[in-house]
Amino acid sequence: MxxxxxxxxxxxxxxxxxxxxxxxxxxxxxxxxxxxxxxxxxxxxxxxxxxxxxxxxxxxxxxxxxxxxxxxxxxxxxxxxxxxxxxxxxxxxxxxxxxxxxxxxxxxxxxxxxxxxxxxxxxxxxxxxxxxxxxxxxxxxxxxxxxxxxxxxxxxxxxxxxxxxxxxxxxxxxYKENKPRTPATPITIDELCTQCQYCIEICPVETIELKEEIVSDPEVCIKCCACVKECPNGARVFNTPFSEFLFKNFHDRxxxxxxxxxx
Ligand SMILES: Cc1cc2nc3c(=O)[nH]c(=O)nc-3n(C[C@H](O)[C@H](O)[C@H](O)COP(=O)(O)O)c2cc1C
The missing domain is CATH 3.40.50.360 (Flavodoxin domain)
Incomplete structure (x- = not known):
């Protein structure tokens, strides 16, 4: 071909x-x-x-x-x-x-x-x-x-x-059954956030906005963590018990x- x-x-x-x-x-x-x-x-x-x-x-x-x-x-x-x-x-x-x-x-x-x-x-x-x-x-x-x-x-x-x-x-x-979604979203650490709004630009589902502070809607957020990984100031954090769980259980390459x- x-x-x-x-x-x-x-x-x-x-x-x-x-x-x-x-x-x-x-x-x-x-x-x-x-x-x-x-x-x-x-x-x-x-x-x-x-x-x-x-x-x-x-x-x-x-x-x-x-x-x-x-x-x-x-x-x-x-x-x-x-x-x-x-x-x-x-x-x-x-x-x-x-x-x-x-x-x-x-x-x-x-x-x-x-x-x-x-x-x-x-x-x-x-x-x-x-x-x-x-x-x-x-x-x-x-x-x-x-x-x-x-x-x-x-x-x-x-x-x-x-x-x-x-x-x-x-x-x-x-396929493996989809579980019902559990609404959750990263949070903003206000002391670190400069409100540059880059996270708003890059959110794949456009659910981040600037109100008094940067906020996102847990009902819409897909928890992809793009905002967490790309925030230039480390101001977006997703607190989930999965982080520790994954680290402990899926460590082998x-x-x-x-x-x-x-x-
Ligand atoms: C909501 C969600 C569910 C995930 N589920 C799995 C999973 O079942 N198994 C796994 O090994 N990784 C899982 N991951 C990790 C992603 O598959 C992995 O980080 C991937 O490299 C992200 O791709 P991207 O960089 O193209 O966005 C999950 C990530 C998210 C955000």
């Missing part, structure tokens, strides 16, 4: 999914289109042609594809368009997220030809309780770049995309898992 360009597509509040998708794309030596960043609500509908290779990356939330990512992916369609699907997870487990992403991609008109589960710093990682801090790291990046190179070689050998077998990935169907049509 001839591929004219690579199309990165991601939802990535804390940039780890974006980093892996971009790295896979850059390893391929083919023109890389401007990324479709679904992290913010403004993306237009788009159908990607079959001579484009899509690389779709999303975070795992509670063992599934992050719900906001799933919702926003509906704007991007394929037309028998080959796709590499990638989930990031915070060193606990990705459970059914990659399978759910594969099935979603198929429904949207893509043909998943390879997939990967990579590890990203956990959204709830803190200095006191680090979980997968700094990941993806140099080793993860090397694996991602190598993966991209291998998959593009494989893709050149396929003649008819419609005749490819279904990509097998880890995961169960029916996990490695990326890769899937393609040859295995």
């Amino acid at each position: 001839q591929i004219k360009s690579i199309q990165p597509v991601y939802f990535s509040p804390t940039h780890t999914s974006a980093k892996i998708v971009t790295t896979i794309a850059e390893g391929m030596n083919i023109i890389v289109n401007k990324e479709i960043d679904l992290t913010y609500p403004s993306t237009n509908q788009k159908t990607l042609p079959s001579d484009t290779l899509a690389i779709i990356g999303v975070p795992t939330y509670a063992g599934r594809v992050a719900p906001t990512a799933l919702e926003r992916l509906q704007k991007i369609k394929g037309d028998n368009t080959p796709a590499i699907i990638v989930v990031l997870y915070g060193n606990r487990d990705y459970e059914d997220a990659l399978l759910e992403l594969r099935n979603t991609a198929k429904q949207l008109g893509f043909v998943p030809i390879a997939g990967g589960a990579f590890i990203g710093e956990h959204s709830y990682s803190t200095e006191e309780f680090p979980t997968a801090a700094g990941r993806p790291d140099v080793s993860d990046i090397q694996i991602a770049a190598e993966f991209g190179k291998n998959i593009i070689k494989q893709l050149y050998q396929y003649t008819d995309i419609k005749k490819l077998p279904v990509l097998d990935v880890k995961g169960n169907f029916p 996990k490695e990326p898992e890769l899937f393609d049509l040859t295995r």
Whole structure:
């Protein structure tokens, strides 16, 4: 198959999914289109042609594809368009997220030809309780770049995309049940906050506002922790018992898992 360009597509509040998708794309030596960043609500509908290779990356939330990512992916369609699907997870487990992403991609008109589960710093990682801090790291990046190179070689050998077998990935169907959401949101430490409003700019669900102080609505917040990780003054904090729980229970390093049509 001839591929004219690579199309990165991601939802990535804390940039780890974006980093892996971009790295896979850059390893391929083919023109890389401007990324479709679904992290913010403004993306237009788009159908990607079959001579484009899509690389779709999303975070795992509670063992599934992050719900906001799933919702926003509906704007991007394929037309028998080959796709590499990638989930990031915070060193606990990705459970059914990659399978759910594969099935979603198929429904949207893509043909998943390879997939990967990579590890990203956990959204709830803190200095006191680090979980997968700094990941993806140099080793993860090397694996991602190598993966991209291998998959593009494989893709050149396929003649008819419609005749490819279904990509097998880890995961169960029916998927892990979504638990009812527990409303919560990061808080602002007023003494550190300069009200620069950068958090308002970058919140993926636009739920942060400046009243007397910076506040966010726990009913709308998706707890992605973009505001926590990006506040230049460390003024946003998410106090959750999960930080310590993850640190204590998911300390052992996990490695990326890769899937393609040859295995
Ligand atoms: C609400 C929520 C739920 C999460 N659930 C999981 C999970 O089930 N397993 C896991 O290992 N990491 C989980 N994480 C961590 C993220 O998957 C991880 O930090 C990922 O790298 C974030 O991707 P991003 O940087 O592209 O936003 C969760 C994070 C959030 C905010």
